[in-house]
Amino acid sequence: MKYTKLGALTVSRLGLGCMGMSHLYTGHSRDEASSIRTIHRALDLGVTHIDTAELYGPFTNEELVGRALVGRRDSVVLATKFGLMSHVGNAGPVDSSAASIRVAVEGSLTRLQTDHIDLYYQHRVDPATPIEDVVGTLSELIAEGKIRHIGLSEAGRETIRRAHAVHPIAALQSEYSLWSRDADDGTLDLLRELGIGFVPYSPLNRGLLTGRLRTRDQLEETDWRLTNPRFLPGAIESNVAIVEEIAEIGGEVGATPAQVSLAWLLAQGDDWSPIPGTIRVDHLEEDLGALDVTLSAEQVQRLTDITPAVGGHHTEAQARLFDR
Ligand SMILES: NC(=O)c1ccc[n+]([C@@H]2O[C@H](COP(=O)([O-])OP(=O)(O)OC[C@H]3O[C@@H](n4cnc5c(N)ncnc54)[C@H](OP(=O)(O)O)[C@@H]3O)[C@@H](O)[C@H]2O)c1
Structure with a gap:
């Protein structure tokens, strides 16, 4: 395994x-x-960066991660998120009021069976609570030993700058992949300027970039992706066809489309730690194989120039929660 820094966090x-x-x-x-089993295998293979949120489930994902980490907590950088679930008063759907953060952190600590969170993200920027106040509350939690580092998710440049002026931000987590490049709007340059790490989420475009998810029929009827623009009838067929461009480069380097997609992200900067998601040991092992894939500069450029996906990466309602 190779390691990197998100701010001061390894x-x-x-x-x-x-x-x-x-x-x-x-x-x-x-x-x-x-x-x-997948979490345990990840730890065995040297993965130290585990990502969850109180939203996931809701709550049950933190409980699952907490159970998986019993006896192994100290070998993990545990990241979770607040701001979309715990509401004190009438606020919502986003809520980063001090009272809500206090409720959220206590719940996460309990569910994760730990006395501290290594990286605590604001899940979405709350327009009703100045970011200075949010980071102020998080600084108090650091002083109390409940959290160690602060992260933001889908935050825009002005918010990042203002937050970092109050307390160092360790990482920004935003969707980023061969097909999702919103952060190219100057955000990535700002992160480098401020020494903030980047955590690309949905780095496999929620499975599409693996080339194995090819039809809507493969998804259960409750699967959220059936509503995602890139998975809609008409779009998914076009997007699956584009993955052939990635598979072609995979053929040149002996790697799968998932590995090539992750290797392209790893080639973008040493200060990035992508977080592919999987519930399967074989997929995890394949994804970690990306660390051994070397792409030439010409291959990286071809991937950078890949045909864009058909459809946005979020619905319009979800995109409205992004801070842009
Ligand atoms: N901050 C935020 O707002 C935000 C939003 C979304 C996600 N996230 C975080 O980012 C993480 C990753 O994103 P994601 O899970 O949305 O998307 P992703 O990592 O782009 O893709 C996950 C999907 O790819 C499949 N997959 C993974 N490796 C594979 C392989 N080698 N072959 C075939 N299929 C493979 C998984 O299926 P199997 O399980 O069957 O392998 C799963 O359906 C999440 O778990 C979450 O922690 C954060």
């Missing part, structure tokens, strides 16, 4: 996203044992 170069073990995706309802 994490494995690839992390493990645990959301799909309890939330949104096909398979989570029947596969807790497989999920826990």
Whole structure:
């Protein structure tokens, strides 16, 4: 395993996203044992970066991660998120009021069976609570030993700058992949300027970039992806066809589309720790194989120039929660 820094925090170069073990995706309802085996295998292979949120489930994903980490907590950088679930008063759907953060952190600590969270993210920026106040509350939690580092998710440049002026931000977590490049709007440059790490989420475009998810029929009827623009009838067929461009480069380097997609992300910067999600040991092992894939500069450029996906990466309602 290779390691990197998110701000002052050392994490494995690839992390493990645990959301799909309890939330949104096909398979989570029947596969807790497989999920826990996957977390254990990740730790055995040197993964130290484990990502969850109180939203996932809701709550049950933190409980699952907490159970999986019993006896192994100290070898893990545990990241979770607040701001979309715990509401004190009438606020919502986003709520980063001090009272709500206090409720959220206590709940997460209990469910995760730990006395501290290593990386605590604001899940979505709350327009009603100035970011200075949010980071002020989080600084208090650091002083109390409940959290160690602060992260933001889908935050825009002005928010990042203002937050970092109050207390160092360790990481920004935003959707980023071959097909999702919103952070190219100057956000990535700002992170480098401020020394903030980047955690690309949904790095496999929620499974599409693996080339194995090819039809809507593969998804259970409750799977959230059936409503995602890139999975809609008409779009998914086009997107699956584009993955052939990735498979072609995979053929040149002896790697799968998932590995090539992750290797392209790893080639973007040493200060990134992508968090692919899986509930399967074989998929985890394949994804970690990306660390051994070397792409030439010409291959990286071809991937950078890949045909864009058909459809946005979120619905319009979800995108309204992004801070842009
Ligand atoms: N901050 C935020 O707002 C936010 C939003 C979304 C996600 N996240 C975080 O980011 C993590 C990752 O994102 P994600 O789970 O949405 O998407 P992802 O990592 O892009 O894709 C996950 C999907 O890919 C499949 N997959 C993974 N490796 C595979 C392989 N080698 N072959 C075939 N299929 C493979 C998984 O299925 P199997 O389980 O069957 O392998 C799963 O359906 C989440 O778990 C969560 O922690 C954060």
